Amino acid sequence: MRLELLRPTRPWAAVAGAGLFLATAALVASGALQGVDAYAVAHWMPWLRPRDHSPLTIGSLVSPEPRGPFGSRLLLFWVYPAAVIPSAAIVAAASVRLRRRGDGRAALVWCLLWAAANAIELAGKALVTRPALFATVEGARVHVTGFDQALPSGHTLRALVVAGAVAAAWRRGWLAWIWAATIPFALLAIGWHTPTDIAAALFAGLALYGWAPPLSRSRG
Secondary structure (H helix, E strand, O other), rough: OHHHHHOOOOHHHHHHHHHHHHHHHHHHHHHHHHHHHHHHHOOOOOOOHHHHOOOOHHHHHHHHOOOOHHHHHHHHHHHHOHHHHHEEEEEHHHHHHHHHHOOOOHHHHHHHHHHHHHHHHHHHHHOOOOOOOOOEEEEEEEEEEEHHHOOOOHHHHHHHHHHHHHHHHHHOOOHHHHHHHHHHHHHHOOOOOOOOHHHHHHHHHHHHHOOOOOOOOOOO
């Protein structure tokens, strides 16, 4: 099984996703895509709070911290399953179900993909720094420091892994893909990520798809 885990089930996806992710990261760091992100900050983030990009806390990992306008609070709850702890719980539950069904390899792979998604997020945010982005607040330009090292979007990556694991474990789990498809738009609206953060996460997700196990026909 160890050798099988090292071989992608879809090499084309693994190679294409990794290449696109690295290219996006390089372009963002060089400032080549700055105009795209700047436009999004100005026009696509109605609930952006430039001064509210505070570091993660234990409390924010355990439960959502709703604040701001009602629409923003709704979206905070909507994206919450893609946070670190709830996504880990969901993937673990799906893996237990897969294992009980006799598909231990798939159970292990989905857990590894969740871990890989978080490792990619941490590495990207540590290594890629984009030129400063600014938002206009009460007539003043404010540096949105939370965007300096925000690539890729971990919420987008984890949402993809959660949707894949749920779809693999339950017959109606494909509905999770509908939720996952809305996460990028929610993250943009509340001002957590720029379009290039999300694009990089989608490309990284494609790379992870290269190792995802084939969908079982015996889902219950």
